Amino acid sequence: MNTPLPPPSPRRSVRVTALAAAVCLLLAGCSAFGDTPSDANADAAGRADTGRLKIALVTHGGRGDDFWELVRKGAEAAAAKDDIDLTYASDSDAAGQAELVREAVHDRVDGIALTLAKPQAMKAPVTEAKAAGIPVVGLNSGVNAWQSAGVLEYFGQDESVAGRAVGxxxxxxxxxxxxxxxxxxxxxxxxxxxxxxxxxxxxxxxxLYVDGSDMDAMSAAVTSSLEQDPSIDEVVTMGAQFALAAVKSVKKAGSRARVATFDLNKDLVEAVRDGDVQFAVDQQPYLQGYLAVDALWLYRTNGNISGGSVAPVLTGPAFVTKANVAAVAGFAANGTR
Known part of the structure; x- marks a missing residue:
């Protein structure tokens, strides 16, 4: 694989296209694609008819977390459409995630999509990727840090806006x-x-700060807080699995508190339908993964930049309540919401 380069000027694109056309006249059935963006055509099935790109998706997601499986599924759907060779890696430790990005740079991928939960740790590897001519886009976390981190585009929810909406x-x-x-x-x-x-x-x-990798400890901490302060009437969690655990904590503590949460999965959909959870804030993780990978393909093949490098592409927030949960239940059952 050649070293990836940033998009060429319009003049250079004309020269590259003209050269490719000339070669096609000499060699029947040619299909040319270099490391610079070019016009992309789609076949009747909607699949991209370009050379195969290699994209790396690197997140801070923990193992076995349904949320990150949704992100991954969205990324894989975009990769299938665009004929991309996609690799996925994650590490909840910031230093480990940074090392995974460096490995992707070393592998000379054509683009990197990454999360910015701890953006300071990502600055150096992003700089290394850019120095190697590899475009980087952000997703899911870091809506206020993606530009200073040096990434090209961002896809996700404005968490401050979402929090205020929950309030x-x-x-x-x-x-x-x-x-x-x-x-x-x-x-x-x-x-x-x-x-x-x-x-x-x-x-x-x-x-309340808890260890999300230890669900028993997390549940026990919530139970203890509710027992110590019966005035708590609302538990707000940051993920679907934590909400489901909090429902059990409420019952164990004999509390009258209700549970609300950020993020969604199929089990949480059922909890909202049954009234065990009041509402969920859906930031559409499937969409985040899909858009991030597709954006890199568009950038490499056509020089497109969503948001023009000055604005994020927002995927949330959206409230899922008992009143509208039926509208997303089918998608959740399919594992895409």
Whole structure:
């Protein structure tokens, strides 16, 4: 694989296209694609008829987390459409994730999509990728840090906006005392969510930090908080699996608290339908993975930049409640919501 280069000027594109056309006149049935963007055609089935790109998706997702499987499924769908050779790797440790990005640079991939939960740790590997001519896009976390981190585009939810929307929702539900559960200390997205809740919620907001990799410990911590302070009437979690665990904690503590959450999966859809969880904030992780990979293909083949490098492409927030859960239930059952 040749070293990837940034998009050429329009004049150079004309020369490359003209040269490719000349070669095609001499060699029957040619299909040319270099490391610079070129016109992309699609066959009748909608699959891209270009050379095969190699893209790396590197996240901070933990193993066995349904949320990241949704991100991965979306990325794989885009890769299948665009005929991309996609690799996925993750490490919840910031240093480990940075090393995975460096490995992708060493492998001379054509593009990298990464999350920016701890953006400071990503700056150096992103700089290395750019120096190697490899475009990098961000997704899921880091909406306020993607430009300073040096990535080309960003796809995700504005977590501060989402948090403020949840605060407003709790006000409408007449909640008085919220427990905001953060399962990964230092994750800027989770911190922004709870800060947003606290900013608009008219009641009291307490933060509870737990270890998201230990569900038993997380559940026990929520139970203990509810037992110690019976005035807590709302538990807000940062992920679907944590919400489901919190439902059990509420019952164990004999609390009257309700549960609401950020993020969604098929089990959470059922919990909303049954009334065990009041609502979920859907940031559409499948869409995030899909758009990030497709954006790299568009950039490599046509020089497109979503948001023009100055604005993020937002995928949320959207509220899923008992009133509208039926609209997403089918997609959740298919494993794409």
């Amino acid at each position: 407003d929702k709790l006000n409408a539900l007449k909640a008085k005392h919220a427990l905001c559960v953060i399962h990964e200390r230092g994750n800027i997205s989770l911190e922004a969510r709870c800060a947003g809740v606290k900013k608009t919620f008219g009641g009291e907001t307490d933060m």
